[in-house]
Amino acid sequence: MSVASALAIGRARGGQRLSVVRDYGIVMSFVALFVTLTATSDVFLTQRNLLNVLDQSAAVGLMACGGTLVIIAGGFDLSVGAIFAITGVIAASMAKYVDPGFALVLGMLAGLVLGAVNGLLVTVGRVNPFMATLASSIIIRGIALVITGGFLVSVTNRSFSTLGRGVAVLDVKWSIVIWLVFALACGFLLARTTFGRHVYAAGGNADAARLSGISVGVIRTITYAVSGMSAGLAGVIVTSRVSSSQADAGTGIELSVIAAIVIGGTSIMGGEGAIWRSVLGVLLLALIGNGFNLLGVNPIYQQILQGAIILMAVAVDAWARRTRA
Amino acid sequence: MSQTPHVELRGVSKRFGGVEALSDIDLAIAPASIHALVGENGAGKSTLGKIIAGLHPADDGTMLVEGREVRYHSPSDALADGVTTIAQELMLVPQRSVLDNVFLGSEHNRRRIVTPSSMRARYAELCERAGFDLPADQVVGGLRVADQQKVEILRALARNARLIVMDEPTAALTADESERLFSVVRGLRAQGTTIVFVSHFLREVLALCDTVTVLRDGRLIRTGPAAEETPDSLVTAMLGQPMEVAFPPKAPAPGEGAPVVLSVRDLSRAGAIDGISFDVRAGEIVGLAGLIGSGRTEVARALFGADRYDRGEVRLDGRVLKVRSPRGAIRAGIAMLPESRKDQGLHMHHSIVRNVSLAHLGDVSHGGVLASPAERRRVTEMTERVDVRAERLGAWISTLSGGNQQKVLFAKWLFHRPRVLLADEPTRGVDVGAKRTIYELIQSLAAEGMAVVLISSEVEEVLGLAHRVLVLRGGELVEELNGDLATEDDVLHAAFATGAVAS
Numbered sequence: 001m002s003v004a005s006a007l008a009i010g011r012a013r014g015g016q017r018l019s020v021v022r023d024y025g026i027v028m029s030f031v032a033l034f035v036t037l038t039a040t041s042d043v044f045l046t047q048r049n050l051l052n053v054l055d056q057s058a059a060v061g062l063m064a065c066g067g068t069l070v071i072i073a074g075g076f077d078l079s080v081g082a083i084f085a086i087t088g089v090i091a092a093s094m095a096k097y098v099d100p101g102f103a104l105v106l107g108m109l110a111g112l113v114l115g116a117v118n119g120l121l122v123t124v125g126r127v128n129p130f131m132a133t134l135a136s137s138i139i140i141r142g143i144a145l146v147i148t149g150g151f152l153v154s155v156t157n158r159s160f161s162t163l164g165r166g167v168a169v170l171d172v173k174w175s176i177v178i179w180l181v182f183a184l185a186c187g188f189l190l191a192r193t194t195f196g197r198h199v200y201a202a203g204g205n206a207d208a209a210r211l212s213g214i215s216v217g218v219i220r221t222i223t224y225a226v227s228g229m230s231a232g233l234a235g236v237i238v239t240s241r242v243s244s245s246q247a248d249a250g251t252g253i254e255l256s257v258i259a260a261i262v263i264g265g266t267s268i269m270g271g272e273g274a275i276w277r278s279v280l281g282v283l284l285l286a287l288i289g290n291g292f293n294l295l296g297v298n299p300i301y302q303q304i305l306q307g308a309i310i311l312m313a314v315a316v317d318a319w320a321r322r323t324r325a
Numbered sequence: 326m327s328q329t330p331h332v333e334l335r336g337v338s339k340r341f342g343g344v345e346a347l348s349d350i351d352l353a354i355a356p357a358s359i360h361a362l363v364g365e366n367g368a369g370k371s372t373l374g375k376i377i378a379g380l381h382p383a384d385d386g387t388m389l390v391e392g393r394e395v396r397y398h399s400p401s402d403a404l405a406d407g408v409t410t411i412a413q414e415l416m417l418v419p420q421r422s423v424l425d426n427v428f429l430g431s432e433h434n435r436r437r438i439v440t441p442s443s444m445r446a447r448y449a450e451l452c453e454r455a456g457f458d459l460p461a462d463q464v465v466g467g468l469r470v471a472d473q474q475k476v477e478i479l480r481a482l483a484r485n486a487r488l489i490v491m492d493e494p495t496a497a498l499t500a501d502e503s504e505r506l507f508s509v510v511r512g513l514r515a516q517g518t519t520i521v522f523v524s525h526f527l528r529e530v531l532a533l534c535d536t537v538t539v540l541r542d543g544r545l546i547r548t549g550p551a552a553e554e555t556p557d558s559l560v561t562a563m564l565g566q567p568m569e570v571a572f573p574p575k576a577p578a579p580g581e582g583a584p585v586v587l588s589v590r591d592l593s594r595a596g597a598i599d600g601i602s603f604d605v606r607a608g609e610i611v612g613l614a615g616l617i618g619s620g621r622t623e624v625a626r627a628l629f630g631a632d633r634y635d636r637g638e639v640r641l642d643g644r645v646l647k648v649r650s651p652r653g654a655i656r657a658g659i660a661m662l663p664e665s666r667k668d669q670g671l672h673m674h675h676s677i678v679r680n681v682s683l684a685h686l687g688d689v690s691h692g693g694v695l696a697s698p699a700e701r702r703r704v705t706e707m708t709e710r711v712d713v714r715a716e717r718l719g720a721w722i723s724t725l726s727g728g729n730q731q732k733v734l735f736a737k738w739l740f741h742r743p744r745v746l747l748a749d750e751p752t753r754g755v756d757v758g759a760k761r762t763i764y765e766l767i768q769s770l771a772a773e774g775m776a777v778v779l780i781s782s783e784v785e786e787v788l789g790l791a792h793r794v795l796v797l798r799g800g801e802l803v804e805e806l807n808g809d810l811a812t813e814d815d816v817l818h819a820a821f822a823t824g825a826v827a828s
Contacts, residue, residue: 193693194686201683204672211631211661211669212684212737213652271674 025316026265026280029309033287041294049290051171057286058175059084059234059250063257064264064278065179065186066115066230069223071261072190074203074270076129077224079118080231081254082137083111086144087235088245092153095160100240104163107236108229114140115228119221137254144247155243164241175237182230187275199223204271259306260285263313284309329392331356331488331519332377332408337386339372339543346372347543350386354488354536359510359520361530361551364540365563365756371413373540374490374523378410379403390488407487411477411494419466424448426465427479451482456512457505471502478509488519495526497617500821507533527556541565542756560785572789573765575809576772579608579792584642586776587745589628592637597623598800601637605745605776610767612791612808613780615820620800621780622664625747628778629661630654641744655684660743662734664750664780670734673723677715678704680722680733685741707736712762728759735766746770749780764790784813796820 037044044050063080070077087107094103114136121132155161166174190196201209202216209216239245264281266273285306292302330353339347347369354360354377362370375381376388379397388395390406397403400410417426424444433443445461452458459468459475468476474494481489491510495503510520510533524530530537531551539546539562546562583606592601598620605611613621627634630648639646641657648654654661663669671680681704682689689700704718711732715725722730731751738746748767752760767790771777781787787794787808794811796804796819804819 192695192697194690194695195693197679197683197686197695200675200679201672204675205668207669208663208672209683211629211651211663213650213655214683215650215652271672 023265025313026263026277026284030280030284030287033284033291037287037291037294041291043294044290047171049294051173051176053283053286053290054176054179055173057282058179059238060253060256060260060285061179061279061282062182062230062234062237063227063253064260064282065183065275066223066227067257068261068264068266068273068275068278069186069190069199070220070227071258071266071268072203072270072273073199073220073223074206075119075122075220075223076258077115077118077133077227078130078254078258079114079133079137079140080227080234080257081250081252082140082144083114083228083231084235084238084250084253085245085247086114086140086147087111087232088239088249089144089147089153089247091160091236091239092155092245093147095155095157100160100163103160103240104233104236107232109232111232111235112225112229115231116221116225118228119224122224123217123221141247148245148247150247152244152246155239155245161240161243164237164239164243175241178233178237182233183275183279186226190275195219195222200271202270256285259310262317263309265313265317267317268314269317328356330354330389331358331391332521333389334377335387335389337373337376337383337388339369339376339381339384345543347376347383350545352538352545352548354519354521356519357514357517358535359514359522359533361534361537362521362523362540363525363527363530363537363559363563365525365760368540368563368756369543370523370525370540371492372543374410374492374521377403377488377521378408378490380410404484404486407485408490409481409484409486409488410490410492411474411481413492413496415470415473415477417465417473417476420464422462422464423459423468423476423479424461426476427451427483429480431484447483448479451479454516455479455482456509469502470497471499471506474498474506475509478513482513486518488521489513490521490523492523493525494522495524495529499616503529527559530559531556539563572786573761573768575790575792576608576768578808579606583607583609585640586642587628587778588640588643589624590638590640592624592627592634592639594623594627594632594634596800597632598627598634598797601797601802603795603802603805605778607774607776608771609793610771610777610779610791610808612787612794613778613797614784614787614794614816615797617782619797619820621797622749623800624797625661625749625778625780628654628745629659629747631661655743658744659747660684660738660745661747662738662749662751664753666730666734666753671722671730671737674721676719676721677708677713677725677733678718681707681736681740684737688741703740704736707740708733711735711739711766726756726759727754728756728762731755731759731763735763739770743775745776745778747778747780750782751779752781752783752786784816788813788816 067077067080087110090110091103091107094106118133118136121127121136122129163174190199198214198219201212201214202219206216260281261278262268263284264277266277288305289302292299332354334350334352337347337350350373362373364370372381376383379400379402382398390408395406403409418429427448428444433440433447448461455478457475459472465473465476494506498506514520522530522534531554534551536548537551537554538548539559541563585604586607587605590602593599601624603611613624615621623632626632628639630650630653646657648657667673678701682700689696689703713729713732713736715729722733752763755763767777767779779787779791788811791808794806794808794816795802796806796816798820806815
């Protein structure tokens with residue numbers, strides 16, 4: 001065998017290694033961090049700490065599940081932070097009159113409608129998804145500001161806080177249960193249904209999808225609606241937890257959502273990815289924060305590390321694509 | 326002549342993944358000559374051109390430029406030696422002017438400040454050398470393809486190119502545009518520029534070039550003076566066998582008694598097709614021939630619901646069919662293999678299974694939930710039927726050869742047996758062996774009673790397979806020919822609307 005062909009084979013193997021890193025890097029990083037934290041901190045591996053981490057992640061986690069559908073279908077949703085805020089405001093304002101379960105449904109529905117509007121802007125209106133959802137998020141926050149008049153809306157109905165603080169089963173809070181159910185539902189939808197296949201197809205190659213009889217616009221609109229709904233759920237849960245809401249709640253949270261999705265290994269180019277990936281991505285970011293707290297490291301460095309991890313995830317995706325193309 | 330070759334290759338090989346694209350190529354290109362690389366799609370002619378121009382590094386072997394051994398890692402390495410390329414898909418910035426594009430990356434400047442006046446002077450010089458003129462301030466996106474190509478030529482000259490690789494430069498040109506391009510190319514040769522001309526249009530190769538190299542399946546078959554070759558001798562060398570053998574024997578055309586499956590009347594779409602009418606019987610293969618842009622693809626797209634049509638009537642099995650989307654067409658029993666499998670046909674980064682079942686997921690699901698074992702079973706059946714060769718059904722489409730990709734596309738559209746199959750360029754970029762398999766497949770589908778509409782830029786292919794050939798020109802159906810009796814010349818005459826084909 002010549003040197004050149006040996007080199008060629010070496011390159012091919014390098015490419016494979018890279019795609020293994022891309023495909024399972026999130027699992028490896030998560031396990032490594034989990035083991036490290038277990039070894040270095042006494043508090044980490046306690047039920048209380050882990051449940052706390054899950055509870056704190058639920059809001060971003062819910063939105064990451066919805067956002068994963070949008071990104072796989074070839075879209076982008078920057079408006080979840082604003083939807084998160086306005087549904088919280090709506091729920092807090094209505095809490096006096098309705099019971100918590102109904103407020104949750106109301107928040108979901110409001111999110112769903114706003115998400116669907118985003119979807120229509122992008123598909124029927126043909127506005128670039130980045131700009132459409134950026135603009136809609138500004139409008140939505142504006143509306144929330146009009147509703148609240150710029151003030152904090154406090155919830156006086158004590159039963160409303162069950163959703164955010166109440167325990168569902170065995171010390172596990174409702175927020176975690178709702179996230180789990182939503183993640184399982186999205187995962188099932190994506191992996192096991194014809195709708196899921198259509199989502200992948202729409203994002204992987206919209207032209208080919210259309211010529212395969214798929215209504216790409218309808219599929220994408222639905223993903224935006226689901227994403228909006230997830231933001232609605234998250235908004236109501238957090239409002240219930242803190243018993244108040246305001247128009248600028250969750251500023252910048254949409255970026256954490258997108259970061260978690262990308263770190264999980266879902267391709268920002270669309271057509272590839274999975275819900276479990278985004279769940280791990282959310283948890284990885286949460287563990288980093290948790291680890292910094294437990295180990296008493298200056299939280300300033302946390303941002304630098306998180307940024308570096310995001311960069312690495314995107315770069316590995318791009319490199320793996322090039323070697324496999 | 327014992328002068329040093331402009332470019333010399335010794336034992337050059339190139340692999341993509343597991344596929345050997347070029348093996349052990351020895352080739353010398355004389356300075357100030359026009360050297361053609363011909364071969365079937367997938368024979369390696371474009372790859373060879375790209376290696377010379379530094380777009381791909383060779384895996385093995387050595388390359389000498391003007392007697393010096395070189396190893397190019399990028400097009401800019403090659404450019405430093407005066408070697409450049411004009412790709413099949415033009416590399417221009419459509420929003421910028423002709424001038425900006427010509428000097429893209431080599432802008433005249435003084436201390437990094439661009440100096441337009443010196444560029445304009447140089448531009449006039451370049452135009453004179455090339456023998457044509459283009460308005461310097463015209464926005465490139467608004468130019469015709471032929472003129473955009475001239476911008477590329479000027480750019481090559483602006484960079485002092487002494488060797489230009491042209492990859493299928495006439496593919497998108499009309500006959501007289503091609504003729505004008507040839508005179509430019511001859512002018513460049515007269516001034517000492519070497520041209521490597523990659524093309525599968527044999528007549529123009531013979532008319533234009535000094536030397537011809539024939540490639541087949543990544544191997545160099547022979548290099549010789551163009552004057553000693555004929556189209557037939559080249560075809561024989563390219564196929565490795567006389568032409569007749571390349572096509573399986575035709576089944577006789579179905580008679581008057583066979584039912585008309587697809588009936589098209591007065592199909593029209595503004596700016597694309599006008600008043601197209603034809604019938605396709607069960608078991609019949611009807612070929613659509615014509616130049617690129619003549620409306621062949623547009624007919625198929627209109628029938629498939631991919632584009633709306635303004636006027637006309639389509640009947641399927643005698644019933645009027647109104648399709649407004651591909652979805653509707655698929656439900657009615659029409660399948661279309663689109664022109665570009667990469668951009669329109671397949672999801673390159675998805676598995677074979679996902680691609681094959683995508684258009685008919687309803688067949689392998691209950692209430693929207695997929696039945697995975699059933700899906701796998703059906704996909705396995707289909708891929709075996711069309712002879713897809715892949716290690717695993719989970720493999721990405723991008724890892725397959727062109728021929729296997731095209732077979733996957735067939736599997737996708739036969740997944741739920743259609744009544745009408747519209748196949749647009751079904752063998753583009755496919756190697757010879759896979760071509761034969763695809764021809765046999767198309768014939769067997771027709772033999773089973775499917776109505777087949779075959780579109781191809783390769784006239785031999787249309788004649789070799791179709792019972793009837795419809796020739797389109799400028800969006801109109803201008804000629805109907807008998808597929809057994811018509812010759813390539815008959816088709817080209819009709820397509821070009823000239824008494825004499827450019828030869």
